[in-house]
Amino acid sequence: MLAAGDFTDRHSRPDPSIPRVLTLLSFVLEKLVARNNTLADDLSQQINGLSCGSAGIGKSLDVFHGMRRPSISIPNYLERLYKYTDCSPSCFVVGYVYIDRLLHKHPDSLVLSLNVHRLLVTSVMVASKMLDDVHYNNAFYARVGGVSNAELNKLELELLFLLDFGVTVSSRDFESYCFHLEKENLQNRACRRIERPLLVLNAVDDVPEIPENAESNSLPPRISEAALSSSLPQIVD
Numbered sequence: 126m127l128a129a130g131d132f133t134d135r136h137s138r139p140d141p142s143i144p145r146v147l148t149l150l151s152f153v154l155e156k157l158v159a160r161n162n163t164l165a166d167d168l169s170q171q172i173n174g175l176s177c178g179s180a181g182i183g184k185s186l187d188v189f190h191g192m193r194r195p196s197i198s199i200p201n202y203l204e205r206l207y208k209y210t211d212c213s214p215s216c217f218v219v220g221y222v223y224i225d226r227l228l229h230k231h232p233d234s235l236v237l238s239l240n241v242h243r244l245l246v247t248s249v250m251v252a253s254k255m256l257d258d259v260h261y262n263n264a265f266y267a268r269v270g271g272v273s274n275a276e277l278n279k280l281e282l283e284l285l286f287l288l289d290f291g292v293t294v295s296s297r298d299f300e301s302y303c304f305h306l307e308k309e310n311l312q313n314r315a316c317r318r319i320e321r322p323l324l325v326l327n328a329v330d331d332v333p334e335i336p337e338n339a340e341s342n343s344l345p346p347r348i349s350e351a352a353l354s355s356s357l358p359q360i361v362d
Contacts (some may be wrong), residue, residue: 147207164355165235210253210266218306222298263278
């Protein structure tokens with residue numbers, strides 16, 4: 126994943142344009158990860174203290190685990206995804222829906238500091254394919270997310286199968302998750318409302334197909350390899 130570091134690029138959006146949903150989502154995820162990290166440590170201690178025990182963490186999300194915790198924070202990582210991929214703010218809410226669905230389908234699994242970044246880049250990318258008329262391909266998301274293209278392809282397939290390909294989100298569910306994020310933050314800080322989109326797609330058929338390697342004037346502006354390489358921190362395990 127990514128190492129820490131500041132990055133600027135003339136193609137990235139200015140900080141004032143960062144949507145409030147990133148702040149709300151960052152707060153909720155940081156709170157969840159901190160709690161789960163503590164729980165995972167406690168479970169590990171229990172397992173180490175037993176010669177034969179059944180305590181443990183589910184294996185469903187193992188493919189998303191890195192070897193070590195990335196040094197880039199969740200807020201900075203979400204901001205990075207938004208700045209460089211040009212995906213709509215709604216993609217972050219829908220990506221959060223996917224992560225929550227994973228946890229409901231596989232309740233013995235935990236979102237931890239070792240897997241949250243890979244879960245985010247994968248879920249946001251899939252959400253972008255569902256919601257946005259145009260989107261970057263997997264290779265570009267991999268460069269921005271700090272993983273290899275092959276790994277992101279694998280993560281995407283794993284996410285889809287873990288969700289049983291349930292990647293559509295109704296308008297009612299979307300509003301419900303927006304309300305949840307706002308409520309969580311309201312309990313801890315001043316209320317910040319999420320910008321609602323004009324439309325949330327309800328069916329896969331409503332989304333126009335865009336080939337992975339398609340070149341079109343309607344596609345987002347390309348960032349040159351040199352510019353992107355110079356702005357991205359190095360990938361680590």
